[in-house]
Amino acid sequence: MVPLLEMRNITKTFPGVKALDKVSFSVHEGEIHGLVGENGAGKSTLMKVLSGVYPHGTYTGDILLRGELQAFRGINDSERAGIAIIYQELALVPEMTVYENIFLGHEIHRGLAIDWNETIKRADEMLRRVGLDVNPESKVKDLGVGKQQLVEIAKALHRDVKILIMDEPTAALNEEDSANLLNLLREQRNHGVTCILISHKLREVIEIADTVTVLRDGKTICTLDSKAGEVSEPVLIKHMVGREISNIYPPREHHPADEVVFEVRNWNAYHPQLERDILKDVHFNVRKGEIVGFAGLMGSGRTELALSLFGNPEGYHVSGEVFLHGKQMHFRHPKEAIKAGVAYMTEDRKGNGLILIQDVKQNITLANLREISRRGVMDNNAEIQVATEYKDSLNIRTPSIEQQVGNLSGGNQQKVCLGKWLFVKPDVLILDEPTRGIDVGAKYEIYTIMNRLVEEGMSIIMISSELPEILGMSDRVYIVSGGKIVGELPVEEATQEIIMDLATDY
Amino acid sequence: MFLKDLGQVLRKNIREYGMYIALFVIMAYFTVATDGIFISSRNISNLLNQTGYIAVLAVGMTLVIVIRHIDLSVGFLAGFLGAVAAIALEFWNLPVYVVIPMTLALGTLAGLITAYPVAQLGIPSFVASLAGWLIYRGALLLVTASTGTIIIQDEAFNAIGNGYIPDIFPNIGFLPKVHKLTLIIGLIGIILFIINAINSRKKKQAYHFEVLPMNIFIFQLVFVSVLIGLITWVLSGYNGLSWTVVIVLIVVALYHFVTTQTVLGRHIYAIGGNPEAAELSGISVKDLTFIVFGSMGMLSALSGILFASRLQSATTQAGTLFELDAIAAAYIGGVSAAGGVGKVTGSLIGALVYMSLTSGMNLMNVDIAYQYVVRGAVLAFAVIFDVATRKRV
Ligand SMILES: Nc1ncnc2c1ncn2[C@@H]1O[C@H](COP(=O)(O)OP(=O)(O)OP(=O)(O)O)[C@@H](O)[C@H]1O
Numbered sequence: 050m051v052p053l054l055e056m057r058n059i060t061k062t063f064p065g066v067k068a069l070d071k072v073s074f075s076v077h078e079g080e081i082h083g084l085v086g087e088n089g090a091g092k093s094t095l096m097k098v099l100s101g102v103y104p105h106g107t108y109t110g111d112i113l114l115r116g117e118l119q120a121f122r123g124i125n126d127s128e129r130a131g132i133a134i135i136y137q138e139l140a141l142v143p144e145m146t147v148y149e150n151i152f153l154g155h156e157i158h159r160g161l162a163i164d165w166n167e168t169i170k171r172a173d174e175m176l177r178r179v180g181l182d183v184n185p186e187s188k189v190k191d192l193g194v195g196k197q198q199l200v201e202i203a204k205a206l207h208r209d210v211k212i213l214i215m216d217e218p219t220a221a222l223n224e225e226d227s228a229n230l231l232n233l234l235r236e237q238r239n240h241g242v243t244c245i246l247i248s249h250k251l252r253e254v255i256e257i258a259d260t261v262t263v264l265r266d267g268k269t270i271c272t273l274d275s276k277a278g279e280v281s282e283p284v285l286i287k288h289m290v291g292r293e294i295s296n297i298y299p300p301r302e303h304h305p306a307d308e309v310v311f312e313v314r315n316w317n318a319y320h321p322q323l324e325r326d327i328l329k330d331v332h333f334n335v336r337k338g339e340i341v342g343f344a345g346l347m348g349s350g351r352t353e354l355a356l357s358l359f360g361n362p363e364g365y366h367v368s369g370e371v372f373l374h375g376k377q378m379h380f381r382h383p384k385e386a387i388k389a390g391v392a393y394m395t396e397d398r399k400g401n402g403l404i405l406i407q408d409v410k411q412n413i414t415l416a417n418l419r420e421i422s423r424r425g426v427m428d429n430n431a432e433i434q435v436a437t438e439y440k441d442s443l444n445i446r447t448p449s450i451e452q453q454v455g456n457l458s459g460g461n462q463q464k465v466c467l468g469k470w471l472f473v474k475p476d477v478l479i480l481d482e483p484t485r486g487i488d489v490g491a492k493y494e495i496y497t498i499m500n501r502l503v504e505e506g507m508s509i510i511m512i513s514s515e516l517p518e519i520l521g522m523s524d525r526v527y528i529v530s531g532g533k534i535v536g537e538l539p540v541e542e543a544t545q546e547i548i549m550d551l552a553t554d555y
Numbered sequence: 556m557f558l559k560d561l562g563q564v565l566r567k568n569i570r571e572y573g574m575y576i577a578l579f580v581i582m583a584y585f586t587v588a589t590d591g592i593f594i595s596s597r598n599i600s601n602l603l604n605q606t607g608y609i610a611v612l613a614v615g616m617t618l619v620i621v622i623r624h625i626d627l628s629v630g631f632l633a634g635f636l637g638a639v640a641a642i643a644l645e646f647w648n649l650p651v652y653v654v655i656p657m658t659l660a661l662g663t664l665a666g667l668i669t670a671y672p673v674a675q676l677g678i679p680s681f682v683a684s685l686a687g688w689l690i691y692r693g694a695l696l697l698v699t700a701s702t703g704t705i706i707i708q709d710e711a712f713n714a715i716g717n718g719y720i721p722d723i724f725p726n727i728g729f730l731p732k733v734h735k736l737t738l739i740i741g742l743i744g745i746i747l748f749i750i751n752a753i754n755s756r757k758k759k760q761a762y763h764f765e766v767l768p769m770n771i772f773i774f775q776l777v778f779v780s781v782l783i784g785l786i787t788w789v790l791s792g793y794n795g796l797s798w799t800v801v802i803v804l805i806v807v808a809l810y811h812f813v814t815t816q817t818v819l820g821r822h823i824y825a826i827g828g829n830p831e832a833a834e835l836s837g838i839s840v841k842d843l844t845f846i847v848f849g850s851m852g853m854l855s856a857l858s859g860i861l862f863a864s865r866l867q868s869a870t871t872q873a874g875t876l877f878e879l880d881a882i883a884a885a886y887i888g889g890v891s892a893a894g895g896v897g898k899v900t901g902s903l904i905g906a907l908v909y910m911s912l913t914s915g916m917n918l919m920n921v922d923i924a925y926q927y928v929v930r931g932a933v934l935a936f937a938v939i940f941d942v943a944t945r946k947r948v
């Protein structure tokens with residue numbers, strides 16, 4: 050049988066990087082095809098070649114659809130051929146309504162004017178097809194990430210799609226939304242849509258994919274058939290990383306001291322634009338050398354809590370008490386928090402974490418220029434040394450520390466973010482979804498680093514929506530729901546069920 | 556081999572070298588079209604002096620655009636402060652060493668006032684500075700209303716825009732009629748440039764960073780040295796370096812240092828690249844906005860001083876359209892409207908390109924109407940070129 054899609058000997062180079070090296074990849078009609086590999090293996094690049102983001106001529110090799118050679122000059126060409134791609138980063142316009150977004154770039158005209166009634170009607174149909182129950186007239190920014198993801202899919206599906214490509218669609222979703230999305234994929238398959246799914250959540254790949262292709266260092270390692278029982282987590286990991294990893298979480302040997310380093314009492318926050326309370330009477334503490342997990346659903350208020358404590362850059366109206374090393378603190382700007390020894394790594398690396406047009410070294414040092422300067426004048430050598438150190442210790446894959454961060458793969462960008470905050474050497478490090486979009490091998494490395502840091506006396510607050518990660522890494526767990534702390538458990542007593550119960554109770 | 560290397564380097568760095576090439580082409584063209592009058596000592600000297608008051612504005616504007624703002628008020632602010640300086644000198648009889656710091660301080664204050672609604676209240680800088688444009692225009696008309704043009708008699712003040720640095724040994728027989736101090740300064744400049752280039756190349760190599768191939772590197776050294784040499788030679792054939800050029804060079808050197816070598820510079824570019832990320836990295840966007848607009852105000856005052864001094868008077872029209880010339884110069888010099896990208900040296904070259912066009916077309920007696928069209932076309936071309944070369948990955 051001729052495969053629906055065949056990519057042959059695809060090679061794509063960027064200055065200094067061979068992102069794809071003679072990659073071959075074929076997908077059969079009606080299957081869900083998983084695409085896995087380490088950060089920087091070339092998954093996103095391969096899909097961008099397929100969808101015409103990198104047009105014909107900028108790569109070598111052939112793309113065949115149903116045996117016919119294709120030469121896409123841009124996204125429009127690939128769309129016409131029935132290929133739709135949903136990128137690693139959401140591409141919706143937050144200020145526009147759901148229906149405007151769905152038909153953005155493909156507006157329904159009657160003459161010169163847009164036929165809004167027809168648009169809304171059709172948008173409604175699409176929303177039903179993806180099982181999303183929202184008013185098409187609501188603005189995208191008012192929806193949670195999970196729902197936004199579904200809007201993206203609705204946007205992709207409104208055209209006659211044959212191949213739907215999704216690049217890490219569940220990275221920012223909680224378990225429930227992820228499960229919904231995977232169900233939706235199955236449904237689409239039954240409608241005859243072929244899907245390509247890129248994900249670092251191997252369990253969901255195993256659960257849903259009919260076939261899995263593994264990339265490593267820009268090369269195809271193998272294609273495995275799920276029905277033939279070839280796919281399992283250890284096998285995938287072995288092919289991805291090139292060696293076996295028996296534990297996903299490194300052994301935990303934390304010895305938190307009794308000394309409380311960071312404490313928050315009666316903490317409230319009011320959001321002046323939304324005109325509502327977003328945090329209510331929050332109490333918690335963190336001890337020296339402890340990893341404290343903050344579990345909860347998306348939108349439960351954990352990020353808002355972290356930001357409000359970290360100098361409150363969003364300008365919430367806050368009240369309550371914050372103690373660092375027993376001393377009461379009033380951080381009015383992130384710089385004061387950083388200076389006092391509190392750091393916050395954002396969950397949104399592209400939005401407010403990194404400066405994409407600057408290079409790796411500038412991003413790593415940005416939050417602590419004081420240490421590599423004298424009387425305000427930069428010491429360029431010291432900067433290079435620091436950046437090289439973090440590049441090596443975090444294993445950031447980049448041709449040079451002078452590479453623009455925007456050119457790195459998603460996972461490697463995340464590592465740059467982490468490096469930046471490690472260089473600040475804080476006493477209290479707040480990590481918001483620290484391993485989002487990171488491959489298994491790199492996760493293990495990051496967990497190991499976290500363990501080392503607490504061993505050295507740092508205190509870590511880890512906000513995570515991945516319960517296994519919370520359970521695998523924390524010493525103590527707070528459960529947040531609706532802007533309140535609804536539970537506190539030592540990790541020995543916590544289970545996924547208990548946490549989910551508490552998190553969804555309110 | 557050499558040409559092939561050169562072609563490759565040029566193609567790779569076309570964005571950076573593009574405007575130098577453009578400047579070179581424009582100058583060469585006018586030199587031919589005016590039978591060499593353009594490149595004459597006198598004309599080049601005049602050209603540089605005219606560029607001065609736009610160049611200092613363009614330097615400040617670079618930073619404003621880098622942090623994703625704009626300042627439209629600078630032209631009439633310069634005109635107004637020039638008039639204030641004239642009044643202080645002529646009517647209040649203040650000495651020049653009081654007037655200049657006072658004017659610069661007033662400029663800084665004006666910049667901070669423009670920054671206030673922008674930084675504190677989030678008003679778009681286009682609107683805030685448009686208000687400034689109107690206010691300073693009115694203020695300029697007000698202070699010159701009773702007297703009309705104010706003639707400045709102070710010689711020290713007028714020397715800023717018209718004077719030249721003194722010569723050493725003006726009367727020895729060696730190289731008569733040549734300004735020797737200018738030559739010496741040029742020579743020192745060349746030596747410093749070469750030492751600096753070799754050092755930074757060594758450093759880069761030590762870290763295994765990419766450097767230019769050796770032959771191209773030497774070519775670059777020779778090319779720039781010859782260029783500096785030529786310019787100083789041409790200038791020393793007239794009156795030597797003017798005070799305006801000295802001031803511009805100091806301003807550019809200072810801002811170049813701050814933007815490339817200091818924490819403050821890093822913070823400015825970080826804000827331009829991603830203000831939210833900068834804020835979360837502990838950089839106060841608010842404070843930096845004040846600093847950048849404050850510096851813009853100070854440079855506006857400097858521009859006003861240079862202009863008033865050059866004309867030896869303050870006029871009701873002083874500063875008209877300076878802001879747009881400065882913005883054009885910055886964009887020709889490669890500043891990106893998206894923020895976070897742009898060099899002050901680029902803006903200096905941009906200002907030179909822009910003023911060379913004016914000067915050359917004036918020499919050729921081109922009608923003013925066509926001059927605007929040509930300048931507009933060059934601006935459009937420069938920006939299109941910038942965007943087109945940026946896209947290529
Ligand atoms: N525009 C670009 N310029 C230079 N290098 C690039 C560019 N885009 C990608 N690369 C490089 O190509 C390689 C493959 O990147 P790609 O984004 O395809 O990885 P990925 O498999 O999607 O990784 P991740 O799981 O982290 O998203 C990386 O080494 C990356 O640095």
Ligand SMILES: [Mg+2]
Nearest residue numbers: 093137458459
């Ligand atoms: Mg990717």
